[in-house]
Amino acid sequence: MRILQTIVFFWLLYYAPVVHGKSYNIIDFGAISDGITLNTEAIQKAIDKANKKGGGKVIIPSGNFLTGCIQLKSNVELYLEDDAVLLGSTSPYDYFKVEGEESSLSPKTDDNSDLGLILAFEADNIKISGRGTIDGQGLALALNGDSLHHAGILVDKNYNYRRMRPSELVRPKLFRFLQSENIEIKDLTLTNSANWGLSFDLCKNMILDNLTVINRAYWNNDGIDITDCKNVKITRCDVNSADDGICLKSYHPYSFNDSIYIANCTIRSSASAVKFGTGSYGGFRNVTIENIKIFDTFRSAIAIESVDGATIENIKVNNIVAKNTGNALFIRLGHRAGEKTGTVQNIHISDMQVEVPFGRPDTDYDLRGPEVDFFHNPFPASIVGIPGHYIKNVTLENIKIVYPGRATKGMAYIPLSDLNRVPEQIKKYPEFSMFGELPAWGFYVRHVSCIVFKNIHLQLENKDFRPSFVFDDVDNLQIESVVIENVGSQDQVALKNVVNYKIEFPVEKITMVK
Template sequence: MKKIVTLVLGLVLTGCNIIKAQEKYTPPPLPIIPEKTFNINDFGAVSDDTTDNTAAIQKAIDAAVAAGGGHVVLPKGTYLSGPLTFYSNLDLHLDKGAILRFLPIDRYPGGSVEGTSFISGTKLHDISITGKGTIDGQGSPWWPQYKTEGFNRPRMIVLKDCDKILIEGVKLMNSPKFHIAIGGKTTNVTVSGITVRAPSSKDPVNPSHNTDACNVTGNNILIKNCDISTGDDNYTCGGGTSNVRITGCTYGTGHGVSIGSYTKGGVKNFVVENCTFTDTDYGIRIKTDRDRGGTVENMVYRNLTMENVGMPILMYQAYNAEEKEFRDLKKITPEIAERYPAASVAELTPAYKNFVFQNIKATTKEGGRAGLVWGLPESLIEDVTFDNVVIDAQRPFGVFFAKNIKFKDCAIKTKEGLNKIEITNALLTR
């Protein structure tokens, strides 16, 4: 089936049950940290541009652990350091004016051979990084080598299989690679009021690549009131993620609020609400492929404003398509989509179902596409509702390999006209 259809406004809205289920929300429990403080200066840390403070800061951490936990405090000043190991019942607190800075690339332990994470911990509980200070990755010398084989870049904060995590108030900037990478069987994560900055991957002078701001995979996750502009995903997660709420965030450069591309183990029960996107490559970006899929379901995106984004809404299951014509998402047409081959359903075949996009207003960059829903011939995306979605773009909205796609009170304006939708092997339900 190959055609362009014009939406009829006022279609019957479904998805109410998904929204109602998400209203019963309880935030994650916060970590409990003993009220003891350990000032890094008392353990020999020196504020200057040359001293390696790794040993001094780790001594302060170890002393806190030996005392049953507490707050390791960085007072105002600039402190160079190499990799640090985190423990349970611990808060790393950066006072206003405190800067914790990676050692330069030529002094960083392990260098580009190992790419050792800067702050790391596994199987911990009750941990936090707080304050009004800054962690600076000094990533600029690392970024140009992002495609070099054997060149490994450190991530800034890496936590795995942990429970009750809080990252609050701090500024993270210029990580050589990801700023926050939380994964495994992690539960109860709160990221609140942080700022993340790295140059866009399209920066003409100093582009940063793979500098994802907030990669959080796990269960019971709250991301709120953050201000993020980076060179890659502003938020992303992989399979094994559930019960996520992203609210009140401001997103600038980057790849938007993403899911995938590895979704094995499933992703479910998301609410993304009351956020703004300006100059992002995408607003909402959900991506996977046949070799890495799982079920992505029960997702709500509402009350979002997007300005000058590359594509406001992308749901895509052919992320690794070999043929170039299937990778240029701006230029996919019904004719191109009809050539996309089917495959047998297998263990890792992705499935997307039960999505609601509600109260979204967006404009795109020059040549931008209004949106794309792209399933697979053997696994159609199903049960997606667009309610009061207003988009001003040049290229049309496409719905390929999908069923039970509903539009209500939408105004999607492109060069094709108002509410013109390109479709292939798709059913738009009235």
């Protein structure tokens, strides 16, 4: 994996966009910095001229510039000077699909919006940089769309009446880049989308560096979404999002996210911090995630999910510190959609430190992710396949997780003698809470082949009646150098249908479940 990181680094260094040519200040094209005048035409004219001249830098100077949707073209850098603010229009009429996409032979991109404030389609050698801010004004934009729908003026045929908000399909993303190559985005503050923040689909050779992404304006506010992209480096980013923080997705059955490097980032999220899925049709290969700090995150610190047929393989996660986070780790192989069941294999996770609270960790968010649909005991980290389809070759080492304890048998108690009561949920949306109550407090492992636990430290702040580990239908299990604190006298390890196991740590009691 270290060799892979080196290859990806030099590949991206070689292909990093170097935009040459003249500079074009949008003021010279009639842009006005009053935060009221719509400057879409002026900014687009500057971009188009730089593109026609073979490349150049389009400068957004200091000031507040209101704009609707603009489309970035090949060999163009959009540069925001210090104190420059690009404001997204709050009128839904100022957004459109990317020019040329409808004639493209590409498949449907994702299950979300085709709209965006900044678009790119089949653009090569593009860059957005500077110390300025891009603010989508997403709350006002979404509420205006909501009002137009209820007035019968701009009807959203997919309007979400259950949650009383416009559908994802009509709410623009902040960035939407499709089938583009050699992309660099750095040093900016990016905020307040009506939808996902930064969305990249079928792109190659990307560098996202030193970005502040604050996306808490409205629903579906992911931070960064990478869909079936290759050779991507995301570094030194600070992400604060009301939905998933950094999310890898795969919507194309014959494409993959491949050679992805995510490092030295800080993430807060009202959903999961780093997530593979939920859209998972093609796959995820050769992904390294390291040196990540996670805070105040409701769902999982790390979630790795294949539920639509995706192949997930060669994943390395290293040096993760997660505080006040609802779940440490969730690895899931299911079969919600897709022609075939996917695969999850060759996962190495090391050097994690996680603190799980008793209450909800994202209470400071104005918009919080959906609650689990029942009151519950604290959830363990889970690694769960489905019958006949095992998650394979997982190594967990140098991991410490502090749990709150305080579980009670009054909450849908599942005794060890009746582990079949835990539902398989083969077709259900994947989430750490998807199985309901679980019979372990530390790790719950089911339908897994070849898994190693090494140098694991589990600690309870209060007593928990459940065992630390439950293994159900596991082949080739190895546990060594494990420390478990404050467990009381209950069972520590429960095994059901486990073959070829080796447990090398002092354990008071191993329960064999029939």
